[in-house]
Amino acid sequence: MLTTKSAGNAYDVALENFDAAADALQLDNDTREMIKYPERVLTVTVPVRMDDGHIRRFEAYRVQHSSVRGPAKGGIRYHPQVTLDEVKALATWMTWKCAVVNIPFGGAKGGITCDPKHMSLGELERMTRRYTSAILPLIGPEQDIPAPDVYTNSQTMAWIMDTYSMTKGYPIPGVVTGKPISLGGSLGRNEATGRGVFYTIQSACDHLLMSLKGATVVVQGFGNAGSIAAQLLYEAGAKVIAVSDSTGCVYNPHGLDIHNLMHLKALTGKVAGFPEAESIRPEELLALECDVLIPAALENTIHAENAGAVRARIIAEAANGPLTPAADRILEAKGVFIIPDILCNAGGVTVSYFEWVQDEQHLFWEAQDVYNRLERVMKTSFRDVLKIHEERPAPMRLAANMLGVGRVAEAVKLRGIYP
Numbered sequence: 001m002l003t004t005k006s007a008g009n010a011y012d013v014a015l016e017n018f019d020a021a022a023d024a025l026q027l028d029n030d031t032r033e034m035i036k037y038p039e040r041v042l043t044v045t046v047p048v049r050m051d052d053g054h055i056r057r058f059e060a061y062r063v064q065h066s067s068v069r070g071p072a073k074g075g076i077r078y079h080p081q082v083t084l085d086e087v088k089a090l091a092t093w094m095t096w097k098c099a100v101v102n103i104p105f106g107g108a109k110g111g112i113t114c115d116p117k118h119m120s121l122g123e124l125e126r127m128t129r130r131y132t133s134a135i136l137p138l139i140g141p142e143q144d145i146p147a148p149d150v151y152t153n154s155q156t157m158a159w160i161m162d163t164y165s166m167t168k169g170y171p172i173p174g175v176v177t178g179k180p181i182s183l184g185g186s187l188g189r190n191e192a193t194g195r196g197v198f199y200t201i202q203s204a205c206d207h208l209l210m211s212l213k214g215a216t217v218v219v220q221g222f223g224n225a226g227s228i229a230a231q232l233l234y235e236a237g238a239k240v241i242a243v244s245d246s247t248g249c250v251y252n253p254h255g256l257d258i259h260n261l262m263h264l265k266a267l268t269g270k271v272a273g274f275p276e277a278e279s280i281r282p283e284e285l286l287a288l289e290c291d292v293l294i295p296a297a298l299e300n301t302i303h304a305e306n307a308g309a310v311r312a313r314i315i316a317e318a319a320n321g322p323l324t325p326a327a328d329r330i331l332e333a334k335g336v337f338i339i340p341d342i343l344c345n346a347g348g349v350t351v352s353y354f355e356w357v358q359d360e361q362h363l364f365w366e367a368q369d370v371y372n373r374l375e376r377v378m379k380t381s382f383r384d385v386l387k388i389h390e391e392r393p394a395p396m397r398l399a400a401n402m403l404g405v406g407r408v409a410e411a412v413k414l415r416g417i418y419p
């Protein structure tokens with residue numbers, strides 16, 4: 001497997017981002033104490049009977065960072081490198097993200113330290129159901145609503161929804177989002193993150209007076225978020241010159257046929273071996289000259305050691321936390337326009353919100369309706385962040401954090417402290 005992350009601790013980065021925004025907003029200490037740290041942190045042991053008959057124990061987490069603006073909301077990640085600090089960081093970012101796009105949710109995240117690529121479907125189902133029962137007291141449509149993240153998908157959500165509903169005794173589709181359509185999922189949810197990334201790149205190009213047609217694009221991580229963003233950019237006339245996943249990197253300076261590449265990935269689970277492309281190393285991919293670089297894998301993939309080599313005009317953070325603060329400073333100094341994660345990839349949680357609304361109302365929308373509403377939310381949020389970026393002036397990440405943290409601070413001040 002390719003090396004994904006530097007040794008950086010994502011939670012330290014999340015706290016550093018918060019402090020910078022709180023300082024810029026001149027938040028008082030009481031408000032900082034109320035909103036900075038997770039409200040609830042749960043660690044559970046998940047024993048699973050494996051296919052060979054023995055029992056294996058997995059460590060798993062659910063963190064609710066904030067319920068100030070609404071029920072906690074956030075995905076569930078299955079990955080060998082999941083740690084409690086990573087989940088805390090991701091939960092924290094969810095809080096600011098939901099506030100940036102102004103949807104009535106707080107932030108949460110879950111994760112299981114496991115290697116799903118080496119587990120059977122049966123093992124994954126048993127692990128998911130046992131994990132669901134372990135976090136059951138925390139989740140619910142009005143409390144905390146999980147969704148897919150890295151190496152979890154709509155099938156995972158179907159198992160969670162079923163386990164939760166069986167325990168309560170009646171179907172409760174609103175307990176998760178990112179479900180299959182036939183179980184109360186929303187049209188457009190599967191591609192929502194990549195579509196949102198695409199809309200923010202369109203906005204950035206408009207702002208920088210760049211044409212998307214013919215723009216060169218590099219994508220690190222060809223999963224749900226990365227592949228859909230690549231597909232929409234390709235269909236809009238951009239030239240996607242390089243793409244990677246955990247198995248390798250493919251490069252063609254004349255542009256890759258993204259439809260064919262998606263087909264290969266669906267068939268083999270890999271981008272490696274794609275014809276009409278050469279294989280390059282991960283560090284070469286990040287250093288390619290391009291108009292738009294989309295990190296869409298895991299956090300901390302661009303850091304102090306490799307940021308200097310980046311030659312992109314725009315970085316669109318489809319992944320959560322792909323840049324370390326040191327990388328941020330280097331790229332900022334180089335004049336790279338960064339679309340920060342809590343804005344760039346907020347399309348996923350936005351359509352999750354639409355899904356939850358549809359479930360609550362038992363009334364479902366057409367795909368085009370979802371896309372139109374999503375485009376409106378993403379482009380309005382981009383404008384809101386850009387306004388702070390230009391007026392203050394502040395780097396885009398600080399501007400996004402100021403918007404998100406500021407909205408949560410306002411809500412907590414209005415609610416006051418209980419008791």
Ligand code: NAD
Pocket residue numbers: 002003004148149150151152193220221222223224225226244245246247282296297298299318319320345346348349
């Ligand atoms: P996914 O599991 O669908 O895809 C992850 C992809 O990254 C896979 O193709 C994998 O092969 C690749 N990858 C892993 N390690 C890599 C490496 N070292 N180099 C290159 N590629 C590598 O996951 P996803 O849902 O697309 O999530 C990707 C990122 O987007 C994560 O940071 C996630 O938190 C973020 N995100 C996802 C959503 C969503 O709705 N799915 C929403 C917001 C943010």
